[in-house]
Amino acid sequence: MTPTGERxxxxxxxxxxxRGFHGTGIRQLAERAGVSSASLYHYMGTKEDxxxxxxxxxxxxxxxxxxxxxxxxxxxxxxxxxxxxxxxxAHAARPLETRVGDHEVEALSPPAREVVVxxxxxxxQVWQRVLADGQAAGVxxxxxxxxxxxxxxxxxxxxxxxxxxxxxxxLADLADHYVALACxxxxxxxxxxxxxxxxxx
Amino acid sequence: MTPTGERxxxxxxxxxxxRGFHGTGIRQLAERAGVSSASLYHYMGTKEDxxxxxxxxxxxxxxxxxxxxxxxxxxxxxxxxxxxxxxxxAHAARPLETRVGDHEVEALSPPAREVVVxxxxxxxQVWQRVLADGQAAGVxxxxxxxxxxxxxxxxxxxxxxxxxxxxxxxLADLADHYVALACxxxxxxxxxxxxxxxxxx
DNA sequence: GCGTGTCGATCGATCGATCGATAGCATAGG
DNA sequence: CCTATGCTATCGATCGATCGATCGACACGC
Numbered sequence: 001m002t003p004t005g006e007r008x009x010x011x012x013x014x015x016x017x018x019r020g021f022h023g024t025g026i027r028q029l030a031e032r033a034g035v036s037s038a039s040l041y042h043y044m045g046t047k048e049d050x051x052x053x054x055x056x057x058x059x060x061x062x063x064x065x066x067x068x069x070x071x072x073x074x075x076x077x078x079x080x081x082x083x084x085x086x087x088x089x090a091h092a093a094r095p096l097e098t099r100v101g102d103h104e105v106e107a108l109s110p111p112a113r114e115v116v117v118x119x120x121x122x123x124x125q126v127w128q129r130v131l132a133d134g135q136a137a138g139v140x141x142x143x144x145x146x147x148x149x150x151x152x153x154x155x156x157x158x159x160x161x162x163x164x165x166x167x168x169x170x171l172a173d174l175a176d177h178y179v180a181l182a183c184x185x186x187x188x189x190x191x192x193x194x195x196x197x198x199x200x201x
Numbered sequence: 202m203t204p205t206g207e208r209x210x211x212x213x214x215x216x217x218x219x220r221g222f223h224g225t226g227i228r229q230l231a232e233r234a235g236v237s238s239a240s241l242y243h244y245m246g247t248k249e250d251x252x253x254x255x256x257x258x259x260x261x262x263x264x265x266x267x268x269x270x271x272x273x274x275x276x277x278x279x280x281x282x283x284x285x286x287x288x289x290x291a292h293a294a295r296p297l298e299t300r301v302g303d304h305e306v307e308a309l310s311p312p313a314r315e316v317v318v319x320x321x322x323x324x325x326q327v328w329q330r331v332l333a334d335g336q337a338a339g340v341x342x343x344x345x346x347x348x349x350x351x352x353x354x355x356x357x358x359x360x361x362x363x364x365x366x367x368x369x370x371x372l373a374d375l376a377d378h379y380v381a382l383a384c385x386x387x388x389x390x391x392x393x394x395x396x397x398x399x400x401x402x
Numbered sequence: 403g404c405g406t407g408t409c410g411a412t413c414g415a416t417c418g419a420t421c422g423a424t425a426g427c428a429t430a431g432g
Numbered sequence: 433c434c435t436a437t438g439c440t441a442t443c444g445a446t447c448g449a450t451c452g453a454t455c456g457a458c459a460c461g462c
Contacts, residue, residue: 002441004441018307019223019307019308020221020223020224020307020308021224022220022221022223022224023221023222023223023307023308025416025417025418026417026418026419027416027417027418035441035442035443036442036443036444037418037419037443038419038420038421038442038443038444038445039441039442039443040419041418041419041420042440042441042442046418046419047418047419103304106219106220106221106224107220107221107224143378143381144378147370147375147378148382150359150360150363151356151359151379151382152356153359154355154356154358154359154362155352155353155355155356155359155386157355158351158352158354158355158356159351161355162351169348174348177344177345177348178352180344181349181352181386184385184386184388185356185382185385185386187385203407205407226450226451226452227451227452227453228450228451228452236407236408236409237408237409237410238409238452238453239408239409239410239411239453239454239455240407240408240409241453242452242453242454243406243407243408247452247453248452248453
């Protein structure tokens, strides 16, 4: 990717996250990227194409990281800890990507939305499988697995809306706290929690 | 409020929630409300005034309900249960209000945003105080109260994004599950949980 | 006749997108 | 070595459409 092309992507990410897709004009986008509005179209298709590219690349990275996190352990509690750590770190370190991904799905036209929703579903299936494995193994205590999964994911995604990377709390500490909260939420037994060094590593 | 005025409010609520403030045009709004775009201005000021009215009335109701929920008990755990129940029920039963309130704050001009943010802060202070009381009384176990409060609120607000009132899960059951999840998350001791009939009432 | 409601017509501004033109820079042909 | 050719990158000007908002006119009930 050319430097200017990268600046366009970055400008779009910032503006879409901050003002929303419909709230961002082509001219604002061009000004932020340091080019004319006409030059913009040398680096993108339509404005929507740009949004789709941002969302899919962000989601593909998330899906890849989730699958890698799960592959790093065969213990459900360890997998869960790795997933929470990865998810929270991603949302706290790259809040722009995740805010756009969460808020602007409705701005997409139906065909583009299908692709994005399919990616998001694939991501959530990773979590679903880990939770199901954990309950089958008896190391999680879930009254209502689907509800618990949604509650957990919403809780973890929330950091993108408030975490300040320049604040007193480090990314690692933040992730540690959330792993502990997730364990409580899902009823990880105390014995398992102690044994699972993977969780806090 | 006149019937037409109410239809305008309802149309705005639906469209702002579904397409966003900037994604909703005056003409769409008029069509949904069943009037001409000119007549719209008989019932509102600017488009932004309408958004502000929707957000403040929704938030004022939430603040009032929160203060009422807290007033109904002097036990921190009971207060917490009532808060969670109220919050989850509100978000599940009126997802349009809460989605607009959560997503469109950035669409407001600075003076209007101030009012809305002040209301939201007042709401969160109710939660903050209950959590602090609970920890002071030794019935909650919070490693990082501010972080726990945010995690809890994000978890509970999430229901507005996925709960289907026509689905198999009733509002009351949903709220029950979330009260239980909140108790786990905040480390409500088992003895307190059993004793607190208020929590599940 | 006067306040309340309603609307078609239209305002200036801005929207996303395209146009043709231009400048820079490579490489190939003589 | 020179210049012809073609490709990448850039922009001012401008397109038709739509934006939020306003106007004057008309209808109805008190």
